[in-house]
Amino acid sequence: MFLTFFFALVWLVFGVLSFGPAVFIFCYMRKKSKEPWPTKVDSNYRPRVSILVPTYNESSIILFKLTNLSRLKYPKNLIEVIVVDSNSSDDTVEIVRRFSEKEQHLQMRILVEKDRKGKSRALNYALDYSDSDVVIVSDADCFWPSDILEKALPFLADPSVGGISGPKILLNASQTWVTRMEENYLRSANVLRLGESKAGSTVFFEGGFCAFKREAFDRFDPYGTGSDDCGTVVSVVEKDHRTMLVPEAGFYSAFPESLRGKLSIKLRRANQLVRVFARYLDLLVKGEVRKTKRTIVPNTFLYLFSPFALVVLIALTALLVLGFPLLLMLLALFIIPKIRFYSYEILESNMLLLAAIFGVVVGKGFSIWSQPEDRVRLTKETLHQLNLV
Ligand code: GDD
Numbered sequence: 001m002f003l004t005f006f007f008a009l010v011w012l013v014f015g016v017l018s019f020g021p022a023v024f025i026f027c028y029m030r031k032k033s034k035e036p037w038p039t040k041v042d043s044n045y046r047p048r049v050s051i052l053v054p055t056y057n058e059s060s061i062i063l064f065k066l067t068n069l070s071r072l073k074y075p076k077n078l079i080e081v082i083v084v085d086s087n088s089s090d091d092t093v094e095i096v097r098r099f100s101e102k103e104q105h106l107q108m109r110i111l112v113e114k115d116r117k118g119k120s121r122a123l124n125y126a127l128d129y130s131d132s133d134v135v136i137v138s139d140a141d142c143f144w145p146s147d148i149l150e151k152a153l154p155f156l157a158d159p160s161v162g163g164i165s166g167p168k169i170l171l172n173a174s175q176t177w178v179t180r181m182e183e184n185y186l187r188s189a190n191v192l193r194l195g196e197s198k199a200g201s202t203v204f205f206e207g208g209f210c211a212f213k214r215e216a217f218d219r220f221d222p223y224g225t226g227s228d229d230c231g232t233v234v235s236v237v238e239k240d241h242r243t244m245l246v247p248e249a250g251f252y253s254a255f256p257e258s259l260r261g262k263l264s265i266k267l268r269r270a271n272q273l274v275r276v277f278a279r280y281l282d283l284l285v286k287g288e289v290r291k292t293k294r295t296i297v298p299n300t301f302l303y304l305f306s307p308f309a310l311v312v313l314i315a316l317t318a319l320l321v322l323g324f325p326l327l328l329m330l331l332a333l334f335i336i337p338k339i340r341f342y343s344y345e346i347l348e349s350n351m352l353l354l355a356a357i358f359g360v361v362v363g364k365g366f367s368i369w370s371q372p373e374d375r376v377r378l379t380k381e382t383l384h385q386l387n388l389v
């Protein structure tokens, strides 16, 4: 009797450790997300921007990307596009050159590195050629609404804000069950990020739109986490600047349609995030995180400790079910779609995190990655329908 009680108690503790922080954070952030912005938003803020487009073998898409950028409504004299290529083996660079000769109204610079050492190094190389007050990174496979700069940059106006990013809008949301799941996931994740942004800072940036004030950071990914976006945010936060995800900076991109494609991208992201949060943990222990404690402490816990608590919980549950087979009736709960969805997402993300933590421990990194073979081929029609090209 005592043993059963003790066992149930331990089970409960691990249940709370595994799900408690996530549930609490979600509820808290959802509440926060509805509050008004605590920072100044100034629509007259019109900085000069350098748009950095890193490329490696993007010949299939780069013309769409440049056309998309050339349609921006923001004053052309305040825009400079810097394409930084790492010696692509296809004709990306020639396409970019031809475009820039034809479209003289767009200020463009084309940089080609001698060898390929990853996106972050390419971005740092490009940074030396930019003298704008604001630097915006945008992946070649991401597309902006033409008024994104007028809508998003006002959020950078507040002196306390160092960087802003935007949510990803899927171009192929209804294509497969994988993309449908991702769309659901993004909906919840964006509420969280918005709440975090209003509560302090979010550390989750997206490669489709990452804008940083030049004064708020020195280099991309200074700690070698392999993450040019979230890894750069660490140093912005360290300088005591806020970093926020603003819905006005939403950009379009396609998501892998197969589970394999999804998992490989998520595993890379998890590896990068584990490195990012390990760095934050270090800063937290040294007492160097100030303004953003409220969002960084819980996330560090979520990313570095929760996966282990979940494994213990699963093991304990298995033991419990062995002792009390009737508990299997609880499986009936999985009829409810929401429960099924969240259970799967929590399980998948924690397993990916465990794999990533293991990878980081044995020294696996992702500064350079190969483009997935099944990367979605976008057509002009799809982009045209959304008025993106
Ligand atoms: N110059 C240069 N050199 N550019 C590169 C290199 C490189 O070695 N590797 C990739 N790029 C460019 C690509 O051409 C593309 O424009 C951009 O970097 C992003 O590459 P993708 O291959 O599309 O990355 P992803 O969509 O799988 O991953 C995105 O999300 C990750 C986080 O989840 C990217 O934004 C990653 O940087 C990010 O870490």
Ligand code: MN
Binding pocket: 139, 141
């Ligand atoms: Mn991409």
